[in-house]
Amino acid sequence: MANTPPRPSRAAFWLLGLSLLLGSATSAADERVLERVLFEPVGEATAVVVELSQPMSYAGHFPQHEGKLLELKLLPRPGAMPNTVDEDTLPGPAQGPVPLIDVRYQRVAPSVANVTLRFAKTVSFRVAQGTDPRRLTVIVDTAADAQSSPTAGDISPAAANLLPPRYAIVLSSARQPPTAAAIQTVPLADTYKVYVSSLPINGTTWYRLRMGFFYTPKEAERALAQLRPQYPGAWVALVSDAEREEAATWALNTGVDFSPGQAQAPKEPAPVALQDKTAMLMEEARQAMIAGDYPKAIQYYTRVLDSADLNAHPDALEYLGVARDRNGQFAHAKAEYEKYLRLYPDGPGATRVKQRLTGLLTAEAPEKQKLAGAQPKNEAPARWDYYGGFSQFYRRQEDTVDGVGSFVSDNSINSDLNFTARRRSTRQDMSAQISANNRYSFDDDPASDTRLYTLYADVTERSDKYSARLGRQTHSADGVGGRFDGLLASYRLTDKMKVKVVAGYPVNLSEVERVDTSREFVGISTDIGTLANRWDFNLFAIEQHVDGITDRRAAGTEFRYFDEGQSLFGYVDYDVDYNELNQATLVGNWIFANNATLGVVADYRYAPFLTTSNALIGQQAESIEELLQTFTEEEIHELALDRSARYQAVTVSGSLPLTTDLLLAGDLTVSELGDTPASGGVEAIPGTGMEYFYAAQLIWNNLFGASDVTIFGLRFSDMSTGDSSRASFSSRFTTGKWRINPRFLVEWQTRDNGVERTVYRPELKSEYQISRDFRLEFDAGYENASTLDATQDTEQSGYYVYAGYVFNF
Numbered sequence: 001m002a003n004t005p006p007r008p009s010r011a012a013f014w015l016l017g018l019s020l021l022l023g024s025a026t027s028a029a030d031e032r033v034l035e036r037v038l039f040e041p042v043g044e045a046t047a048v049v050v051e052l053s054q055p056m057s058y059a060g061h062f063p064q065h066e067g068k069l070l071e072l073k074l075l076p077r078p079g080a081m082p083n084t085v086d087e088d089t090l091p092g093p094a095q096g097p098v099p100l101i102d103v104r105y106q107r108v109a110p111s112v113a114n115v116t117l118r119f120a121k122t123v124s125f126r127v128a129q130g131t132d133p134r135r136l137t138v139i140v141d142t143a144a145d146a147q148s149s150p151t152a153g154d155i156s157p158a159a160a161n162l163l164p165p166r167y168a169i170v171l172s173s174a175r176q177p178p179t180a181a182a183i184q185t186v187p188l189a190d191t192y193k194v195y196v197s198s199l200p201i202n203g204t205t206w207y208r209l210r211m212g213f214f215y216t217p218k219e220a221e222r223a224l225a226q227l228r229p230q231y232p233g234a235w236v237a238l239v240s241d242a243e244r245e246e247a248a249t250w251a252l253n254t255g256v257d258f259s260p261g262q263a264q265a266p267k268e269p270a271p272v273a274l275q276d277k278t279a280m281l282m283e284e285a286r287q288a289m290i291a292g293d294y295p296k297a298i299q300y301y302t303r304v305l306d307s308a309d310l311n312a313h314p315d316a317l318e319y320l321g322v323a324r325d326r327n328g329q330f331a332h333a334k335a336e337y338e339k340y341l342r343l344y345p346d347g348p349g350a351t352r353v354k355q356r357l358t359g360l361l362t363a364e365a366p367e368k369q370k371l372a373g374a375q376p377k378n379e380a381p382a383r384w385d386y387y388g389g390f391s392q393f394y395r396r397q398e399d400t401v402d403g404v405g406s407f408v409s410d411n412s413i414n415s416d417l418n419f420t421a422r423r424r425s426t427r428q429d430m431s432a433q434i435s436a437n438n439r440y441s442f443d444d445d446p447a448s449d450t451r452l453y454t455l456y457a458d459v460t461e462r463s464d465k466y467s468a469r470l471g472r473q474t475h476s477a478d479g480v481g482g483r484f485d486g487l488l489a490s491y492r493l494t495d496k497m498k499v500k501v502v503a504g505y506p507v508n509l510s511e512v513e514r515v516d517t518s519r520e521f522v523g524i525s526t527d528i529g530t531l532a533n534r535w536d537f538n539l540f541a542i543e544q545h546v547d548g549i550t551d552r553r554a555a556g557t558e559f560r561y562f563d564e565g566q567s568l569f570g571y572v573d574y575d576v577d578y579n580e581l582n583q584a585t586l587v588g589n590w591i592f593a594n595n596a597t598l599g600v601v602a603d604y605r606y607a608p609f610l611t612t613s614n615a616l617i618g619q620q621a622e623s624i625e626e627l628l629q630t631f632t633e634e635e636i637h638e639l640a641l642d643r644s645a646r647y648q649a650v651t652v653s654g655s656l657p658l659t660t661d662l663l664l665a666g667d668l669t670v671s672e673l674g675d676t677p678a679s680g681g682v683e684a685i686p687g688t689g690m691e692y693f694y695a696a697q698l699i700w701n702n703l704f705g706a707s708d709v710t711i712f713g714l715r716f717s718d719m720s721t722g723d724s725s726r727a728s729f730s731s732r733f734t735t736g737k738w739r740i741n742p743r744f745l746v747e748w749q750t751r752d753n754g755v756e757r758t759v760y761r762p763e764l765k766s767e768y769q770i771s772r773d774f775r776l777e778f779d780a781g782y783e784n785a786s787t788l789d790a791t792q793d794t795e796q797s798g799y800y801v802y803a804g805y806v807f808n809f
Contacts, residue, residue: 556583696714779801
């Protein structure tokens with residue numbers, strides 16, 4: 001057995017933990033990736049926030065700007081938790097400003113996953129990268145959607161009653177401003193406005209040559225096609241808040257009629273340099289609002305109001321009120337809203353400001369009555385929102401093997417429930433969530449198996465001063481790697497520092513039907529940031545016990561760097577009980593001007609994650625308590641080390657838009673899993689050596705019809721046991737109320753022992769949308785596998801049928 005180094009005392013460890021202001025716990029088996037879906041207002045748009053149970057790196061999306069389907073490519077961050085989930089689905093809130101039907105997760109390869117947002121109609125969107133790797137944020141342009149026509153936003157610029165145009169084309173981006181001659185030679189300059197904006201990145205000012213303005217992404221894409229020969233890296237972007245009035249002025253000057261109240265007569269334009277500076281400040285403020293950094297947004301909006309660019313003042317004043325409102329500065333927010341209505345009574349945001357001011361006054365009245373000793377009268381309760389989904393599916397799977405016969409491997413009904421209740425007031429957000437599954441088997445005994453994935457209640461103060469969540473939940477930060485029953489609480493000490501405590505019992509859904517108290521953990525951590533507008537840090541420490549002895553005692557850190565078009569994530573976990581580096585991971589992502597992406601993941605860790613409980617692997621004992629009857633505690637620690645192999649891997653992935661409808665994506669992974677020695681009656685397991693995995697995908701949008709997505713895939717694996725090649729095809733398209741998803745896969749395997757295996761797998765999934773909230777689903781597939789070795793040729797075949805309904809509410 002391996003020699004175990006001396007372990008530091010518990011007192012020394014906790015001195016280290018308190019100096020770090022801590023957090024971490026061991027991972028547990030998990031069977032959900034999507035946690036919940038929320039809508040958050042962002043100015044005139046709406047943010048669709050998808051919360052994940054584990055951190056993932058955003059690696060691109062397709063299509064770029066609009067559609068009924070939005071597919072995001074993700075790289076699961078290694079070692080966060082066991083990624084055994086192939087598919088997961090959550091319904092969108094039934095009521096809300098965004099026509100979101102559902103969100104679906106699908107693991108398409110060991111190191112690549114897709115999250116697809118499905119909308120009831122074509123919407124314009126933008127993916128917002130944030131600093132939290134457990135949240136996906138998509139900004140849906142609900143204002144533009146409200147004024148779009150049924151023909152997917154193909155609006156004529158001469159149409160009446162339109163909002164100002166909201167899109168522009170970024171022609172080039174450089175460290176030096178374009179020359180006057182370069183501006184004069186831009187094609188279509190006689191039809192559209194050509195201008196220059198600036199944006200500081202890492203202390204360097206980048207100058208962007210832009211063309212505007214366009215009412216819809218389609219109109220912009222048509223112009224972009226004509227500009228591509230001269231500007232191959234150009235792309236379409238939403239105009240900034242500061243550009244909106246300039247867009248309105250341009251539209252008025254070109255003869256477009258606006259409905260009353262939608263646009264004001266333009267003021268005297270500010271100098272170009274001042275407009276560029278204002279645009280930069282408004283963009284920084286908008287990004288801060290999206291990230292929830294309201295103090296920073298307040299600073300930027302205040303700077304805009306201090307500037308001489310009067311055209312930008314109305315928007316800045318309105319959103320300054322919103323930022324103060326969300327930051328809990330209700331008296332200041334009330335003053336900003338009242339000032340807006342005095343200065344701009346007919347302004348474009350007057351209606352919204354009146355509604356927000358009314359909401360503040362309504363919430364404020366009961367508080368004044370309480371202070372005066374009076375009972376509140378006609379108090380309007382804070383609004384509760386309820387949404388979720390219920391589904392039931394029958395699944396049957398039958399397999400046939402030559403010389404053995406047929407057998408049914410699955411004959412069951414699966415029922416799933418997701419329910420979220422959310423209460424939002426001027427001071428607090430409260431929510432409760434339950435997610436559960438029941439599988440009733442017609443053949444197994446016991447017939448019924450119920451699993452509770454999530455059951456918690458939480459409260460968050462609106463300015464993020466404090467928060468708490470109690471119950472069964474999933475957390476993949478602060479050293480906690482999965483689902484647990486317990487408490488997670490935080491308290492913000494300053495704008496740049498938050499302290500968190502976590503305690504509970506890890507959950508293994510496959511083993512327990514109640515709270516398992518044999519393992520318990522407690523941790524403390526601190527979040528520091530954002531520093532220099534780019535960096536966030538987390539320091540943590542944790543201790544976990546199993547059957548009275550130490551299971552895990554660790555300290556570590558996370559860091560995140562985020563800038564326009566690039567992000568970096570790092571994670572280090574060191575077990576001070578074993579004096580071993582448990583995990584070190586570095587993830588980098590880059591998005592270029594032409595929307596191409598590059599991702600790199602470097603990972604070094606123990607697999608499985610190093611805990612004393614690993615000593616049970618291969619043993620007949622079912623608990624550490626039982627194992628202590630045979631081995632000493634020191635011997636059990638040595639067994640745990642022997643059962644934990646070292647794993648290292650590097651993944652490089654990328655994507656390149658070939659056209660507006662065609663995307664090429666690929667990834668390469670090189671990995672090695674170390675061996676484990678024989679000990680404690682468990683045989684040695686040899687390592688894999690270096691293994692190589694290559695994959696490529698061609699993603700084609702609108703190939704067979706509007707808003708369809710077709711994927712052609714190739715994958716090759718060079719493993720220690722043999723080689724494998726796979727070709728796949730998948731398409732998703734809609735016709736009327738039907739959504740059809742045909743899939744086909746063929747795989748060729750050649751093993752080092754001379755065995756050859758060929759697999760064919762056609763599949764068809766279909767959905768019939770009876771209403772927005774109710775649909776029928778049918779999924780069927782057939783697999784044929786032919787195995788050839790030195791003595792015989794064996795045929796194996798099987799089929800599955802999966803049919804049921806989904807009801808969202």
